[in-house]
Amino acid sequence: MKVELTVNGKDITADVEDRTLLVHFLRDVADLTATNIGCETTSCGACTVLLDGESVKSCTVLAAQADGRSVTTLEGLASDAGEMHPVQKAFHEEHGLQCGYCTPGMVMAIVSLLRENPSPTEEQVRAGLEGNICRCTGYHNIVKAALSAASGVNP
Amino acid sequence: MSILGTRVIRTEDPRLLTAGGIYVDDLREPELDGAARATFVRSTVAHALITGIDTSAALEQPGVIAVLTAADMTDLPPPPPAGEFDPDAPAVEGPLPLGGVWSEPLLAVDRVRFVGEPVAIVLTDSTYQGEDAAELVSVDYEQLPAVPSIEAALAAGSLLFPDAGTNVCQKGGQDTSDESIFDGCEVVVEGDIVNQRVACLPMEGRSTAAAFSGGKLTVWASTQNAQLSRLILTAIGLPPDAIRVVAPDVGGGFGAKIGVDRESIIVAWAAKHTGRPVRWVETRNENLLAMTQGRAQELHIKIGGSRDGHIKAYRLNVLQDTGAYARMSGFLPSLTVLMAPGVYDIPAVQADYKVVVTDGTPIAAYRGAGRPEAAATIERAVDWFAAEAGLDPARVRKLNFIKPGQFPFVTKTGAPYDSGEYEAALDKVLAKAGYEELRAEQRRRREAGAARQLGIGLASYVEVTAGDAGAGETCKIDVHSDGTATVYTGSSAHGQGHHTAFAMLVQAELGIPMDKVEVIHGDTDLIPDGVGTYASRSLQLGGSAVQKAALEVKDEAARQAAALFEAAEADVVLDADTGLWQVRGDPDKSLTWAQVASEAEGGTLMANVRFTQAMPTFPFGSQLSLVEVDTETGKVTLLRHVTCDDAGPVLNPVLMEGQRHGGIAQGAAQALCEEVLYDADGNPLTSTLADYGAITAAELPSFELVTSETPTHLNPLGVKGIGEAGTIGATPAVQNAVIDAVSHLGVRHIDMPLTPERVWTAIQSAGLRRHVREASAK
Numbered sequence: 015m016k017v018e019l020t021v022n023g024k025d026i027t028a029d030v031e032d033r034t035l036l037v038h039f040l041r042d043v044a045d046l047t048a049t050n051i052g053c054e055t056t057s058c059g060a061c062t063v064l065l066d067g068e069s070v071k072s073c074t075v076l077a078a079q080a081d082g083r084s085v086t087t088l089e090g091l092a093s094d095a096g097e098m099h100p101v102q103k104a105f106h107e108e109h110g111l112q113c114g115y116c117t118p119g120m121v122m123a124i125v126s127l128l129r130e131n132p133s134p135t136e137e138q139v140r141a142g143l144e145g146n147i148c149r150c151t152g153y154h155n156i157v158k159a160a161l162s163a164a165s166g167v168n169p
Numbered sequence: 170m171s172i173l174g175t176r177v178i179r180t181e182d183p184r185l186l187t188a189g190g191i192y193v194d195d196l197r198e199p200e201l202d203g204a205a206r207a208t209f210v211r212s213t214v215a216h217a218l219i220t221g222i223d224t225s226a227a228l229e230q231p232g233v234i235a236v237l238t239a240a241d242m243t244d245l246p247p248p249p250p251a252g253e254f255d256p257d258a259p260a261v262e263g264p265l266p267l268g269g270v271w272s273e274p275l276l277a278v279d280r281v282r283f284v285g286e287p288v289a290i291v292l293t294d295s296t297y298q299g300e301d302a303a304e305l306v307s308v309d310y311e312q313l314p315a316v317p318s319i320e321a322a323l324a325a326g327s328l329l330f331p332d333a334g335t336n337v338c339q340k341g342g343q344d345t346s347d348e349s350i351f352d353g354c355e356v357v358v359e360g361d362i363v364n365q366r367v368a369c370l371p372m373e374g375r376s377t378a379a380a381f382s383g384g385k386l387t388v389w390a391s392t393q394n395a396q397l398s399r400l401i402l403t404a405i406g407l408p409p410d411a412i413r414v415v416a417p418d419v420g421g422g423f424g425a426k427i428g429v430d431r432e433s434i435i436v437a438w439a440a441k442h443t444g445r446p447v448r449w450v451e452t453r454n455e456n457l458l459a460m461t462q463g464r465a466q467e468l469h470i471k472i473g474g475s476r477d478g479h480i481k482a483y484r485l486n487v488l489q490d491t492g493a494y495a496r497m498s499g500f501l502p503s504l505t506v507l508m509a510p511g512v513y514d515i516p517a518v519q520a521d522y523k524v525v526v527t528d529g530t531p532i533a534a535y536r537g538a539g540r541p542e543a544a545a546t547i548e549r550a551v552d553w554f555a556a557e558a559g560l561d562p563a564r565v566r567k568l569n570f571i572k573p574g575q576f577p578f579v580t581k582t583g584a585p586y587d588s589g590e591y592e593a594a595l596d597k598v599l600a601k602a603g604y605e606e607l608r609a610e611q612r613r614r615r616e617a618g619a620a621r622q623l624g625i626g627l628a629s630y631v632e633v634t635a636g637d638a639g640a641g642e643t644c645k646i647d648v649h650s651d652g653t654a655t656v657y658t659g660s661s662a663h664g665q666g667h668h669t670a671f672a673m674l675v676q677a678e679l680g681i682p683m684d685k686v687e688v689i690h691g692d693t694d695l696i697p698d699g700v701g702t703y704a705s706r707s708l709q710l711g712g713s714a715v716q717k718a719a720l721e722v723k724d725e726a727a728r729q730a731a732a733l734f735e736a737a738e739a740d741v742v743l744d745a746d747t748g749l750w751q752v753r754g755d756p757d758k759s760l761t762w763a764q765v766a767s768e769a770e771g772g773t774l775m776a777n778v779r780f781t782q783a784m785p786t787f788p789f790g791s792q793l794s795l796v797e798v799d800t801e802t803g804k805v806t807l808l809r810h811v812t813c814d815d816a817g818p819v820l821n822p823v824l825m826e827g828q829r830h831g832g833i834a835q836g837a838a839q840a841l842c843e844e845v846l847y848d849a850d851g852n853p854l855t856s857t858l859a860d861y862g863a864i865t866a867a868e869l870p871s872f873e874l875v876t877s878e879t880p881t882h883l884n885p886l887g888v889k890g891i892g893e894a895g896t897i898g899a900t901p902a903v904q905n906a907v908i909d910a911v912s913h914l915g916v917r918h919i920d921m922p923l924t925p926e927r928v929w930t931a932i933q934s935a936g937l938r939r940h941v942r943e944a945s946a947k
Contacts, residue, residue: 031297033297038296041194041195045197047189047191047194047195048188048189049189050189050192050194050372050373050420051194052372052373052453052858053453053857053858054452054453054454054857055453055857055858055859057857057858057859057863058372058453058858058863060372088186088187088188088189089187089188089189091187092187096187098183098186098187102186102187105182105186106178106179106182106183106186107178109178109179109823109824109826109827111182111185111186111664112421112664112665112666112827112831113190113371113372113373113418113419113420113421113663113664114181114182114185114186114189114190114418114420114664115190115192115371115372115373115420115421116372117185117186117189117190118189121186136871139866140866140867140869141867143865143866143867144865144866144867145865146865146866147372147858147863147865148372148866149370149371149372149421149423149831149835149863150372150421150664150827150831151827151830151831151834152830152831152832152833152834152835152869152872152895153830153834153865153866153869154826154830154834154869154871154872155826155827155830156866157866157871158871
């Protein structure tokens, strides 16, 4: 079937199998490989992207469901001039990543979380990240990064 | 001022944060153009004979290039002869599989021994086609009785390797039959504990891509060490120099990516066999079925001492479930035995182990690898002993610690501890946590009969890092004529921050700023000789190698600079702050690294070294965990976790803290929620992340870290390993805290993971026991 998506501001049209998952569309058709696959069961959040501004786990969304909609991945977060998004910057400054595999999904989940709640408490951040698994950081610095980005982000 | 010891944020991050890493599935190398997708057909039964494999239906599917089974592997060298089997032979050193009658095939030949064992490989144009075709490969199994547990293995009703005549594949340790070591002990406690099987669960599973062209095989693997992987890949019948292994970005390892597994060898063979590049990226389901797992020990403990708290004797019997194949033979439990007495000066210690094969996923190293089991066990035992003697667990620990003046100290199990300040570490943790106040609050809640009880858990640990210190690590440094430097390390990064740490070492020694230092790892064409990352060895061995290479480059540069200055070499000095070469007493003249390197042969100053260490190092620490247990539901909430983890001088606190945070979370995860489970037929019950309880941010607090830096004399940096320490300390601290919260209700022990169901059941059974006792007393 034919699908038309706007990915990071760019229109992409492609003929795909009906069963094509959004994450495979992003990785294989749009050739944007930052979005990783971690579990295929909507449990780990490595594949989190924004669909019309809201976070979704792209391993359990069909490309067909995203037809005509707009997707933002990690690659689309920095400004055109290349300046990192405040959440990306906070991850760097607070050492919020180690191996980097969960990072794209984690960053997107936090971008979405802060849009919904620009000044969360630590508890709210932790609850909000329940669907994103990181195996390296113990979440300590991820939570710190989210809180630090929140304090610097304009609501 | 030296950059060492300062908080430097990682140079690795900007790329990972804006474009994402390049993991195996992201590689777009030209050699992998048109690469076939590999999908494995895996055993659906735990133990069976294979009586037939029909690939015809799969071969008719669209996009199928090949369906290969063991019968197709005729172009491989034959396996070595089985040889004699002696279960009493000493443990094989290092991470090697147990061969002989216990040999593990590549694709299953005539028998499968665990659910998930690879039986066939399907090559297709696309991933979806592979999944469709693999479903259609029909394997006939003649089922055999499963061996789903250590108990079943010991009962020997069913043998996994009939030629061996037993399921016990290795024994070792000391004689543990001497009961007299407990003579005169006023307090003796004995019991069984389980250190459950857990999944290593790196966020990126296993993945391998391979291309064979012009007689050379190139393999990209998600591995902790490219060089060891290359050695393992010679199994496909090529010499090492015909194989190039590249480790691209690696999404976590935790021990399960030391070298490569049989699937990677099969993928490499398939690329050579078919002439088409092949890429395999496992699903999480495959990962939870077939990536090696960790722990899986059952332990029997006996501990005795005086009423006033002095421990006199300790005995430990370890039963190791090694899963279907003995990938690490007796290596893991031999480490448990080595570290059995922990931080305590115990006059008599006996420890032994027995390794059995079961129908489980093979067991190998997982963050700590044999040492967490030792720490979890002695720390439970000390709490048992303290409770039985009616003494505070902190006091009993202090009474029995090895004292600072006793180092170097050799334990009764033969571990040569280098340095330690055990009591100081515990004191720091107790002070930071406010131990006395916490105990007061606990008393208050107990007296009030509150539903939510407080538990305070302590763990004082010591562990062994760089166990293979003698193998050392390699480093080559080139300083180029433009003043930049390239570091080639045999160590291998997968999140630890090697590139930042090693560049800091170069800047500190040579004054070449970090942003002009490129660190390269994980490519056997560029770095044929290297050992890699495991056993918390990277900084102490890999970092010391970087420093050693830097010092050699500096010596070479001094000779060049002296010639350029027309001065005596002894008068030439490097200002490590500015990176300028000068002649002593003549501040007006200076040379840059670029100028000095330009004079060297070929315009490059070069040093190529291997750093080895005489012995392993023994980092240590104490951790305190504070939990709240809802006695009505059994739910545990981890409120605080305070640690003092001492691994010598800290090179970069940012990186060190990161290692501790991650370690603590994994240790707490084992205590609280993680466990790989099988049913009575050996079917896995936790083969997706919907079933396996990986710990999340919502179940953890922020951690409170206290600093302590006791150097080792074994390397010039004075450092020990920190990668695994957090895990080793956290598991017993959290477990002890939960049990402490309900001990006044009559609960003596609860095995991990401390799920609400287990905690609630333990409280109920203790209540029932109390009830029966009281009733019969009337």
